[in-house]
Amino acid sequence: MTGLIPDARLRSAADFVRPGACLADVGCDHAILPVWLCRQGKVRCAYACDIAAGPCERARAAVSRAGLSDCIRVVQTDGLQGLEGCGITDVSICGMGGELIARIISDACFVRDPAVRLILGPMSKPAALRRYLAENGFAVAAESISEVSGKLYFCLCASFDGRTRTLSPFAAEFGEDIPAETPVSPLFLRYLAQKKAALLRRCRGLAQAGLPHEGEDALAEEIERFIHDRT
Numbered sequence: 001m002t003g004l005i006p007d008a009r010l011r012s013a014a015d016f017v018r019p020g021a022c023l024a025d026v027g028c029d030h031a032i033l034p035v036w037l038c039r040q041g042k043v044r045c046a047y048a049c050d051i052a053a054g055p056c057e058r059a060r061a062a063v064s065r066a067g068l069s070d071c072i073r074v075v076q077t078d079g080l081q082g083l084e085g086c087g088i089t090d091v092s093i094c095g096m097g098g099e100l101i102a103r104i105i106s107d108a109c110f111v112r113d114p115a116v117r118l119i120l121g122p123m124s125k126p127a128a129l130r131r132y133l134a135e136n137g138f139a140v141a142a143e144s145i146s147e148v149s150g151k152l153y154f155c156l157c158a159s160f161d162g163r164t165r166t167l168s169p170f171a172a173e174f175g176e177d178i179p180a181e182t183p184v185s186p187l188f189l190r191y192l193a194q195k196k197a198a199l200l201r202r203c204r205g206l207a208q209a210g211l212p213h214e215g216e217d218a219l220a221e222e223i224e225r226f227i228h229d230r231t
């Protein structure tokens with residue numbers, strides 16, 4: 001990250017934020033996302049939130065340097081605690097593990113509202129996050145994938161619709177409903193190939209230890225079929 005310019009991962013989150021939104025950026029650290037979105041005039045206002053004092057100080061300094069103190073409020077809080085009733089329309093939670101993101105969503109009743117958009121960028125365990133969303137009535141409307149320094153990251157755009165869903169292992173790992181006619185991006189194909197290689201390594205380890213590995217085998221085969229069908 002250079003200065004206050006978001007990298008490709010944060011840009012893909014920024015793309016899902018709606019024009020005119022009142023954004024809560026959870027785990028803001030340097031407040032790169034809210035500062036950039038306010039500077040672009042894309043959001044009306046923002047709450048830059050972080051649980052830790054150091055990131056909040058960095059965020060306050062960045063907001064003040066950018067002359068955006070009227071537009072962005074820095075709040076030290078766990079997740080979205082204390083932000084109910086603040087008129088938040090869009091919530092971004094990026095740069096944390098999928099399980100922590102799920103916990104933050106589950107602790108905030110006000111996001112269980114179809115009008116609130118969630119923009120979620122898990123650094124790890126995207127499958128745990130997709131499962132949480134599916135089982136708790138959140139629909140994923142769109143996903144994107146980005147690359148920073150050779151690492152690939154998903155960004156999910158979701159909102160509450162109250163319908164619970166059960167995801168297959170493939171849908172949990174890679175996203176739901178990838179329509180057959182949709183061209184698959186080279187980045188996504190690379191992600192699939194990396195996952196398949198990791199699964200095969202895991203299968204070999206489990207087999208050597210005499211442990212069952214049918215689930216991993218089946219998922220690796222499904223990835224292979226998907227890659228074959230789409231390329």
Ligand SMILES: C[S@@+](CC[C@H](N)C(=O)[O-])C[C@H]1O[C@@H](n2cnc3c(N)ncnc32)[C@H](O)[C@@H]1O
Pocket residue numbers: 010026027028029030049050051052055077078079080093094095096100104
């Ligand atoms: C790796 S940084 C991510 C910064 C930025 N969102 C990004 O994606 O580049 C993670 C930030 O999340 C904050 N964080 C961790 N747990 C949190 C929680 N429960 N509530 C709010 N912030 C949290 C950390 O203090 C840290 O500043």
